[in-house]
Amino acid sequence: MTHLLDVRDLVVDYVLADRRVRALDGASLTMASGESVALVGESGSGKSTLGSAAGRLLPPSADLRSGDIAVLGESLAGLSNARIRQVRRERLGFVFQDPIGALDPTMRIGRQMRLAQGDRGSIRDQLERVRLNDPERVMRAFPHQLSGGMAQRVGIAMALSARPRLLVADEPTAALDSQVRQDVLDTVFALAAEAGTGILLLTHDLSAVSRRCSRMAVMYGGRVVEDGPTAEVLSSPLHPYTAALARSVPGNTARGERLESIPGRPPVLTSESAGCAFAARCAFAEDRCRNERPVPTRVDGRTVLCHRVAEGVS
Amino acid sequence: MKRLDGIARSGLVFLLALVVLVVVAQVTGLGGDPEKIVGPRLAPPGPEWWLGTDSLGRSTLPRVLQGTGTSLLLSAVAVLATAVVATALGVLAGYQGGALNEIVMRVVDVLYSFPAIILAILVAALVNPGLDAAVASIVLVTIPLMTRVVRAAALTVSHRDYVTSAIISGARLPRVLGRHILPNVAGTVAVQGTYALSIGILVEGGLSFLGLGVQPPQASLGVLISEGTVYLTYAPWLLLGPGVVLVLAILSINVLGDGLRDQLDPRTSRSLT
Numbered sequence: 001m002t003h004l005l006d007v008r009d010l011v012v013d014y015v016l017a018d019r020r021v022r023a024l025d026g027a028s029l030t031m032a033s034g035e036s037v038a039l040v041g042e043s044g045s046g047k048s049t050l051g052s053a054a055g056r057l058l059p060p061s062a063d064l065r066s067g068d069i070a071v072l073g074e075s076l077a078g079l080s081n082a083r084i085r086q087v088r089r090e091r092l093g094f095v096f097q098d099p100i101g102a103l104d105p106t107m108r109i110g111r112q113m114r115l116a117q118g119d120r121g122s123i124r125d126q127l128e129r130v131r132l133n134d135p136e137r138v139m140r141a142f143p144h145q146l147s148g149g150m151a152q153r154v155g156i157a158m159a160l161s162a163r164p165r166l167l168v169a170d171e172p173t174a175a176l177d178s179q180v181r182q183d184v185l186d187t188v189f190a191l192a193a194e195a196g197t198g199i200l201l202l203t204h205d206l207s208a209v210s211r212r213c214s215r216m217a218v219m220y221g222g223r224v225v226e227d228g229p230t231a232e233v234l235s236s237p238l239h240p241y242t243a244a245l246a247r248s249v250p251g252n253t254a255r256g257e258r259l260e261s262i263p264g265r266p267p268v269l270t271s272e273s274a275g276c277a278f279a280a281r282c283a284f285a286e287d288r289c290r291n292e293r294p295v296p297t298r299v300d301g302r303t304v305l306c307h308r309v310a311e312g313v314s
Numbered sequence: 315m316k317r318l319d320g321i322a323r324s325g326l327v328f329l330l331a332l333v334v335l336v337v338v339a340q341v342t343g344l345g346g347d348p349e350k351i352v353g354p355r356l357a358p359p360g361p362e363w364w365l366g367t368d369s370l371g372r373s374t375l376p377r378v379l380q381g382t383g384t385s386l387l388l389s390a391v392a393v394l395a396t397a398v399v400a401t402a403l404g405v406l407a408g409y410q411g412g413a414l415n416e417i418v419m420r421v422v423d424v425l426y427s428f429p430a431i432i433l434a435i436l437v438a439a440l441v442n443p444g445l446d447a448a449v450a451s452i453v454l455v456t457i458p459l460m461t462r463v464v465r466a467a468a469l470t471v472s473h474r475d476y477v478t479s480a481i482i483s484g485a486r487l488p489r490v491l492g493r494h495i496l497p498n499v500a501g502t503v504a505v506q507g508t509y510a511l512s513i514g515i516l517v518e519g520g521l522s523f524l525g526l527g528v529q530p531p532q533a534s535l536g537v538l539i540s541e542g543t544v545y546l547t548y549a550p551w552l553l554l555g556p557g558v559v560l561v562l563a564i565l566s567i568n569v570l571g572d573g574l575r576d577q578l579d580p581r582t583s584r585s586l587t
Contacts, residue, residue: 057478060411089484102475106497112476115493116483158479 002073004166004198005031005054010067011272012049012058012222022269023049025222025277026067028296033165036189036199038209038230040245041219042266047202050219051168054200055092056084071166093159093197095169095188099152099176103143109154110139117161126157130187149180156188163195170202185212206249210234218242221267221277228302238304238312241278276307284308322573325566332563336383339376348376349531356549366551368541378555381533386563388445388534389514392452397507399453400460405495407461408468418461426458430513431520438526448527448534452517456510460503467502471495501578508571512564519560535560 012024024046031037039047052058053069056076069076071091076084096102104112113123127135130153143151152172159167169188173181189212192199201213209216210230217227218241226239237243247260264281267273272293276282279289286308294305318326338344345364346352351371352363359366365374407418425433434451441447471477472495480490515535521527522536523543530537535556542552 055482057481059473085484085486088482092482094479094482096475096479098475102479104476104480104494104498106500107493115485115489116480155479158483162483 003030003070004033004035004072005029005200006068006070006073007050007053008068008070010050010053010069011065012046012053013063013065014059014061015063016061020063020270022271022273023062023222024053024067025269025273026293027219027223029217029224029227031166031198031200034193034196034198035215036192036201036213038201038203038213038216039219039224040203040206040209040216042204044266044268045219046222047219048170049222051094051170051200051202054166054168055088055094057094089162091165093162093164093167095152095155095159095167095172097171097174099148099155099172100143100146102155103146103151105143107142108139109141109143109146113139113154113158113161116158120161126161127154129191130154130157130160131183132157148176149184152176152180152184153187156184156191160191160195160197164197166198166200167192168200168202171204172201173205173208174203181208206234206245218245221273222269223277223305224303225278225305226302227304228300232300233302238299238302238309239278239306240282240284276305318570318573318577321569322576325569325573328562328566329570332382332559333386336379336386339379340383343376345376345379346373348372348380348533356545356552358549359551365555366549368549368552369545374538374552374555377533377538378559381535381538381556382559382563384528384532384534385515385518385536385560388448388518388528389452389511392449392514393456393507393510395449396453396456396460396510397503400457400506401464401496401499401503403457404461404464405468405491405499408465409472409491409495411469415465419465422458422461425454426462430455430517431524434517434521435524435526438521443526444529445527448518448521451521451527452514455517456513459513460506460510463506464499464502467499468495471498474498501574505571505575505578508567508574512567512571515560515564515567 007027007029010024010027013020013022027046027050029050039050041047058064071087074087079087110123113126123139124135127138132138132150132153138146138150138154146154172188173184176184185208189199201209203209213230215228216230216233217224218239219225220241226233226237226242233242234246237246244262248262250259262281267277275290275292276294279285282289288307292307294307296303296305297309299309349372352373353367353371355367355369355371357363357367363373363375365378368374403418407415433454437451437454438447441450477490477494480494518527518534519536519539522534523540525540528534528537538556539553542556545552
């Protein structure tokens with residue numbers, strides 16, 4: 001079966017003036033068609049880099065060292081400019097974190113949607129599908145005249161107008177207030193399900209993930225450290241980092257009890273990490289964890305990157 | 315949308331009034347024939363010659379009006395050329411980055427490293443003094459200033475999500491540049507254009523003052539100031555007209571530029587999300 005998205009051992013460095021920073025250190029992720037996958041992790045864990053790589057949208061300062069990204073079995077690395085444009089247009093959609101910033105401030109909504117989607121379909125219908133009241137008024141508005149929630153709905157309508165196979169949503173609700181948040185996510189997921197679009201949701205918000213995504217992948221230090229069905233990953237995490245993450249969710253803790261935080265800071269890698277990137281903060285680390293890179297291990301339908309997973313330490 | 319503030323608006327009004335005055339004078343012969351000898355040489359201002367007469371007995375008023383027109387038109391033409399070239403270079407360099415950016419910016423840096431008047435003298439030496447030398451000098455002096463600022467603006471804009479969004483929707487390079495980058499740097503171009511216009515008037519003044527720009531008998535602000543300095547002690551009124559016009563024109567262009575800049579500043583003109 002061809003995967004919707006197949007990221008294999010991706011290594012990406014950002015080359016700065018005086019140093020290199022490793023953003024992805026051998027990340028692997030696959031998605032089936034129509035599947036909704038949540039990619040969670042702290043800032044700097046490599047989520048956004050992985051998301052951009054899925055559209056070959058990495059900035060020029062990014063150096064793709066090794067690995068491969070394929071969309072529907074087609075590797076993006078060697079595509080001609082004309083072909084990558086076609087792949088992006090027909091198969092990919094992106095929703096961004098800052099909804100106003102994702103719209104061109106110099107153009108009315110109607111005009112920029114027409115520009116983005118060409119002659120396909122009515123813009124009014126597209127706006128109605130994302131449950132915007134008064135689409136006529138929205139079409140005539142400039143982006144700065146819309147609220148964050150409205151702008152994000154427009155962004156979603158634009159991203160889904162071409163009925164893409166894969167929608168990459170990079171923290172789409174982080175800039176919205178909590179009441180609008182659920183509503184916007186519901187809209188994205190409902191429309192994507194209807195069109196058979198797979199969603200890669202990049203987020204910090206574990207509670208949003210647990211209700212909407214069937215699978216989740218946890219990133220740490222530029223690698224996917226645990227990947228499996230959402231409910232199982234959250235209820236019985238196998239990787240110590242996932243376990244710590246699950247314990248730090250406010251909803252899972254009784255009122256009055258302290259939330260548990262993870263000691264230390266996430267690593268900033270400059271080259272391949274020698275062992276497990278989490279070893280320095282892990283309560284169960286042993287010598288092997290610091291010196292030997294863990295390899296993906298299949299356990300109960302999940303993929304885990306941990307030397308001690310068989311011992312059931314977490 | 316905020317409106318221009320009072321100072322900027324008075325600058326705009328003064329400039330428009332100046333342009334209208336010059337055009338009306340050109341069409342109706344207001345103030346008389348700039349080349350006709352009307353009275354004694356170096357006569358002080360009087361009812362027949364409001365700004366006095368020059369060393370040949372020509373009335374100064376029509377010469378100032380003609381000179382203002384020449385200086386403004388010359389600078390405007392040059393700045394238009396600069397705007398086209400600098401915008402094209404700046405947008406391409408800012409968006410594409412890489413080798414193109416390096417080449418454009420290093421060439422611009424070399425131009426920028428010359429003092430304006432030295433560069434202008436060099437140009438005049440190469441193309442012979444005259445109108446075209448003045449225009450070419452203004453273009454060469456203002457291109458580095460404008461290219462750098464437009465490039466910086468284009469660089470910022472090209473990292474915005476709406477540009478990524480356009481790329482995802484399958485937009486080709488010309489559409490990304492023309493529909494998204496260009497409209498978003500247009501404000502910067504307008505503001506830099508006003509500054510370039512005032513620099514242009516100054517460069518023309520300097521060059522013509524040195525005898526390398528506009529050539530007599532044609533008048534320009536620089537030519538008139540140059541003629542006036544010779545008789546500074548006997549006939550100071552010769553400097554008064556062109557000097558005051560030069561100062562006020564540049565001042566009003568600059569305050570207009572500041573007003574435009576403030577108006578286009580996203581921090582003050584855009585609502586919070």
